[in-house]
Amino acid sequence: MALSATASGWRFKQPSVIPGFGLTLGFTLTYLTLIVLIPLAGLGVRSAALGWSGIWTIATDPRVVQALRVSFSTSLIAALINAVFGVIVAWVLVRYRFPGRRILDAIVDLPFALPTAVAGIALTALYAPNGWIGQYLAPYGIRLAYTPTGIVIALIFIGLPFMVRTVQPVMEEISREVEEAAATLGANRFQTISRIILPGLAPAILTGFALAFGRAVGEYGSVIFIAGNIPYVSEIAPLLIVIRLEEYNYAGATTIALIMLIFSFAVLLAINLIQAWSRRRFGYGN
Amino acid sequence: MELRIDKVRKEFDRFPALHETSLDIRSGELIALLGPSGSGKTTLLRLIAGLEQPTDGAIFFGDEDASHRSVQDRNVGFVFQHYALFRHMTVLDNIAFGLNVRPAAIRPPKREIERRVLELLDLVQLPGLEKRYPNQLSGGQRQRVALARALAIEPRVLLLDEPFGALDAQVRKGLRKWLREIHDQTGHTTVFVTHDQEEALELADRVVVMSQGRIEQVGTADDIYDRPTSPFVFSFIGESNALPIRIETGQAWLADRPLGIDVSGEADGPATLYFRPQDIEILTDPPGGGLAGPVAAQRRVAGTRHLELEIGGDRTRVEIEVPADYPIGETGRVAFKPKRWRLYRNDGASGN
Amino acid sequence: MATDITPAAADRRRGWSDPVAERPIARAILIGIALSFLALVLVIPLVAVFTEALRNGLGAALAALREPDALAAIKLTLLVAAIAVPLNLVFGVAAAWAIAKFEFKGKAFLITLIDLPFSVSPVIAGLIYILLFGAGSVLGPYLQSYGVQILFAVPGIVLATIFVTFPFVARELIPLMQDQGTGEEEAAISLGANGWQTFWRVTLPNIKWGLLYGVLLCNARAMGEFGAVSVISGRLRGQTNTMPLHVEILYNEYNFSAAFAVASLLALLALVTLVLKALLELRYSRDSVGH
Ligand SMILES: Nc1ncnc2c1ncn2[C@@H]1O[C@H](COP(=O)(O)OP(=O)(O)O)[C@@H](O)[C@H]1O
Ligand SMILES: [Mg+2]
Numbered sequence: 001m002a003l004s005a006t007a008s009g010w011r012f013k014q015p016s017v018i019p020g021f022g023l024t025l026g027f028t029l030t031y032l033t034l035i036v037l038i039p040l041a042g043l044g045v046r047s048a049a050l051g052w053s054g055i056w057t058i059a060t061d062p063r064v065v066q067a068l069r070v071s072f073s074t075s076l077i078a079a080l081i082n083a084v085f086g087v088i089v090a091w092v093l094v095r096y097r098f099p100g101r102r103i104l105d106a107i108v109d110l111p112f113a114l115p116t117a118v119a120g121i122a123l124t125a126l127y128a129p130n131g132w133i134g135q136y137l138a139p140y141g142i143r144l145a146y147t148p149t150g151i152v153i154a155l156i157f158i159g160l161p162f163m164v165r166t167v168q169p170v171m172e173e174i175s176r177e178v179e180e181a182a183a184t185l186g187a188n189r190f191q192t193i194s195r196i197i198l199p200g201l202a203p204a205i206l207t208g209f210a211l212a213f214g215r216a217v218g219e220y221g222s223v224i225f226i227a228g229n230i231p232y233v234s235e236i237a238p239l240l241i242v243i244r245l246e247e248y249n250y251a252g253a254t255t256i257a258l259i260m261l262i263f264s265f266a267v268l269l270a271i272n273l274i275q276a277w278s279r280r281r282f283g284y285g286n
Numbered sequence: 287m288e289l290r291i292d293k294v295r296k297e298f299d300r301f302p303a304l305h306e307t308s309l310d311i312r313s314g315e316l317i318a319l320l321g322p323s324g325s326g327k328t329t330l331l332r333l334i335a336g337l338e339q340p341t342d343g344a345i346f347f348g349d350e351d352a353s354h355r356s357v358q359d360r361n362v363g364f365v366f367q368h369y370a371l372f373r374h375m376t377v378l379d380n381i382a383f384g385l386n387v388r389p390a391a392i393r394p395p396k397r398e399i400e401r402r403v404l405e406l407l408d409l410v411q412l413p414g415l416e417k418r419y420p421n422q423l424s425g426g427q428r429q430r431v432a433l434a435r436a437l438a439i440e441p442r443v444l445l446l447d448e449p450f451g452a453l454d455a456q457v458r459k460g461l462r463k464w465l466r467e468i469h470d471q472t473g474h475t476t477v478f479v480t481h482d483q484e485e486a487l488e489l490a491d492r493v494v495v496m497s498q499g500r501i502e503q504v505g506t507a508d509d510i511y512d513r514p515t516s517p518f519v520f521s522f523i524g525e526s527n528a529l530p531i532r533i534e535t536g537q538a539w540l541a542d543r544p545l546g547i548d549v550s551g552e553a554d555g556p557a558t559l560y561f562r563p564q565d566i567e568i569l570t571d572p573p574g575g576g577l578a579g580p581v582a583a584q585r586r587v588a589g590t591r592h593l594e595l596e597i598g599g600d601r602t603r604v605e606i607e608v609p610a611d612y613p614i615g616e617t618g619r620v621a622f623k624p625k626r627w628r629l630y631r632n633d634g635a636s637g638n
Numbered sequence: 639m640a641t642d643i644t645p646a647a648a649d650r651r652r653g654w655s656d657p658v659a660e661r662p663i664a665r666a667i668l669i670g671i672a673l674s675f676l677a678l679v680l681v682i683p684l685v686a687v688f689t690e691a692l693r694n695g696l697g698a699a700l701a702a703l704r705e706p707d708a709l710a711a712i713k714l715t716l717l718v719a720a721i722a723v724p725l726n727l728v729f730g731v732a733a734a735w736a737i738a739k740f741e742f743k744g745k746a747f748l749i750t751l752i753d754l755p756f757s758v759s760p761v762i763a764g765l766i767y768i769l770l771f772g773a774g775s776v777l778g779p780y781l782q783s784y785g786v787q788i789l790f791a792v793p794g795i796v797l798a799t800i801f802v803t804f805p806f807v808a809r810e811l812i813p814l815m816q817d818q819g820t821g822e823e824e825a826a827i828s829l830g831a832n833g834w835q836t837f838w839r840v841t842l843p844n845i846k847w848g849l850l851y852g853v854l855l856c857n858a859r860a861m862g863e864f865g866a867v868s869v870i871s872g873r874l875r876g877q878t879n880t881m882p883l884h885v886e887i888l889y890n891e892y893n894f895s896a897a898f899a900v901a902s903l904l905a906l907l908a909l910v911t912l913v914l915k916a917l918l919e920l921r922y923s924r925d926s927v928g929h
Contacts, residue, residue, distance in 0.1 A: 016739070114684070132682070218761070
């Protein structure tokens with residue numbers, strides 16, 4: 001490949017006998033441009049029109065700062081909880097055989113399939129002070145719904161499959177020989193898991209964590225029902241965008257969106273870096 | 287450390303991977319388990335290590351019954367077929383792993399561990415590679431790291447499963463000699479698995495030939511090559527010919543033709559004659575016997591030539607070795623007689 | 639395995655432990671944790687949807703679904719999915735064909751761009767279309783002058799839905815088609831097939847399960863999308879309400895049992911999706927074993 005490239009200079013596409021390249025790539029690019037790139041660019045243009053000082057003023061508005069803080073902190077906590085339990089769930093699904101395992105495995109995808117609004121009202125029905133679970137906690141003064149804790153609960157629901165589905169395939173690939181090698185060298189089971197298995201899974205766990213975190217920050221539907229949406233307390237950034245839109249405050253909405261988008265791209269970049277690093281270092285990605 | 291395998295048997299879900307087997311391994315010996323794929327070599331090795339539990343029988347390390355000991359407590363150095371290096375650890379951490387996981391009371395200090403690792407890297411001839419990751423090593427280098435890692439725990443026995451199986455021919459030959467040297471230097475009782483007879487015969491003090499979950503023969507390279515006790519061993523090791531013959535009146539017959547070999551003391555009846563292509567003598571003027579047939583094919587093998595002859599009424603093919611410049615006469619027929627051979631009775635008894 | 643061991647050997651093995659398994663107690667604890675966590679996070683909420691829906695009886699739930707606004711929402715949801723899913727399907731196949739069957743510069747970047755909508759908040763997906771077609775934009779008033787209404791109308795909902803479900807089919811097909819390489823297509827071409835024949839007879843049979851899988855997930859998301867659609871719809875009851883939006887409206891009107899009745903219909907859809915997905919995965923693994 002390198003040879004042919006030097007022989008004939010720069011070349012956009014390698015020759016192929018298969019037809020349809022122009023048609024399919026043309027369609028792909030057109031559709032991508034119309035649906036994704038132009039609308040996203042529109043956001044960029046709007047932000048540029050605001051200028052740095054305009055953006056800065058809005059971004060440092062206390063309510064905006066607080067909404068972003070709520071979004072990021074609850075997302076972080078939810079992703080951490082999912083990292084712990086997601087790994088345990090994946091381990092149980094991969095390593096153990098017990099009745100109902102297949103059903104459990106299938107149900108892990110529920111948050112991918114269940115509309116977020118449905119998840120939102122269901123979780124609220126459980127954790128509201130008069131709800132299925134909330135009613136037993138209310139007498140002790142524990143309130144979950146309508147507080148940041150409620151947001152965390154919704155975000156755990158949303159993020160779980162990202163964690164499990166990222167870690168699971170890598171776990172399946174762990175070679176039995178490696179674990180046996182650790183055992184012959186005298187490692188007990190706990191040492192094998194903590195020093196061999198988990199470090200080997202680290203890139204996958206980090207990737208899953210980043211995916212769950214990124215998704216949680218942007219999540220809207222499942223959160224707004226359970227959050228209570230109290231400004232400065234349990235108001236998330238996506239909700240504040242909606243509120244600004246309803247006020248026809250497009251500049252406000254645009255600025256918050258811009259900050260969140262930049263964050264999303266940073267997460268995307270982080271995931272790519274994790275995987276490139278892991279591939280270089282250990283010879284496997286993900 | 288002596289090893290005694292006492293009437294050990296292993297079934298996987300009723301499938302007998304290893305039939306009842308006994309074997310004594312002397313202290314400091316280098317033993318090869320040799321056999322075709324699926325013959326139970328790995329299973330036997332894993333039973334010794336404690337990676338599997340025997341269905342029946344016991345394994346003794348010295349005088350101690352090791353059966354109740356878990357892998358961790360057996361203190362065996364095991365080198366896996368695909369090395370099983372820890373990918374996220376440097377070479378140094380890989381080799382140090384066995385020492386690092388020891389309970390604090392018997393764990394050497396950090397400095398001491400590092401010193402030992404570097405010493406081992408010298409022993410396996412990889413000085414200066416301690417900072418590398420397994421991913422940055424060649425196959426042969428990985429194999430050496432795997433061995434150093436196994437040696438680091440000062441194992442009572444060293445077990446290697448097809449240690450050179452995944453390497454190319456050149457590297458294999460080099461590592462083979464090197465393994466022997468390391469063994470002589472460290473004196474560990476060593477058992478290694480291979481399906482490569484050349485490797486086994488060249489390297490091991492004694493070879494254990496296995497087939498279908500059973501030990502066929504245990505012996506030195508000479509024993510195995512010159513005195514195979516079963517048709518399987520004869521045909522598995524080196525090249526061989528098998529001819530169905532008949533013993534009658536103190537003579538060996540192929541149909542109505544006497545072979546002209548000395549079978550005095552053999553009982554009458556059918557038998558199979560085994561001989562190697564090079565253990566023959568060409569007969570220029572067959573007087574009373576010998577085998578003869580037309581040359582069906584020939585091929586050059588290094589400094590010699592191998593001829594395939596069609597012998598007897600049913601044209602059984604046998605292969606013999608002749609000098610490369612051997613002139614095949616106009617008739618295209620060659621006559622010969624085995625110089626060294628073995629007879630196996632169909633009931634399993636053997637003689638020559 | 640224990641049944642394979644004779645009593646004498648079993649007696650000797652006391653103290654031996656399987657090197658690659660946790661102790662039974664650790665195992666039981668881990669299974670317990672996983673089951674409790676999944677029950678708490680996934681199963682109980684799902685059960686809650688149906689229980690709450692049936693709180694006033696099946697009749698009430700069905701009545702809530704037969705209500706004109708509910709029917710309108712169901713119709714609109716089906717319509718939106720019927721437009722968005724086929725478009726993204728065609729896009730996914732085209733993108734996968736270009737990316738998997740050819741080598742060209744900038745491919746990795748293109749794949750990243752295709753994945754982009756996954757990392758954009760649904761609310762932002764709605765917002766960008768409002769900025770594009772809204773009052774302050776160039777396009778909005780222009781289209782308005784021709785009587786074309788995008789925002790607060792079906793086209794806007796469709797656009798937002800297409801955006802959020804954009805990568806589903808493509809990202810399912812790209813790795814699949816990359817794994818399969820170009821050998822079969824090249825063989826077909828060399829045997830005289832044209833491009834369409836090659837696609838229909840050679841490529842499509844190889845990717846049909848992956849394709850279905852992508853469509854399934856795409857459809858589930860298209861019918862269930864809330865944030866993006868909520869931002870763009872203006873929530874005109876009976877006109878631009880999809881089912882998830884209708885759930886929200888009923889819920890905010892404290893009409894809980896009706897809200898859960900509509901929600902349970904969406905939950906059923908999710909369950910069907912999961913079952914089909916599990917079946918497809920079975921099918922998938924069996925097919926790939928055969929290869
Ligand atoms: N864990 C296992 N479960 C079931 N059968 C096994 C297992 N390990 C080995 N066997 C079977 O036991 C036989 C011997 O295997 P093995 O000892 O690996 O042979 P070798 O190492 O000589 O190739 C084979 O038929 C193999 O299929
Ligand atoms: Mg083997």
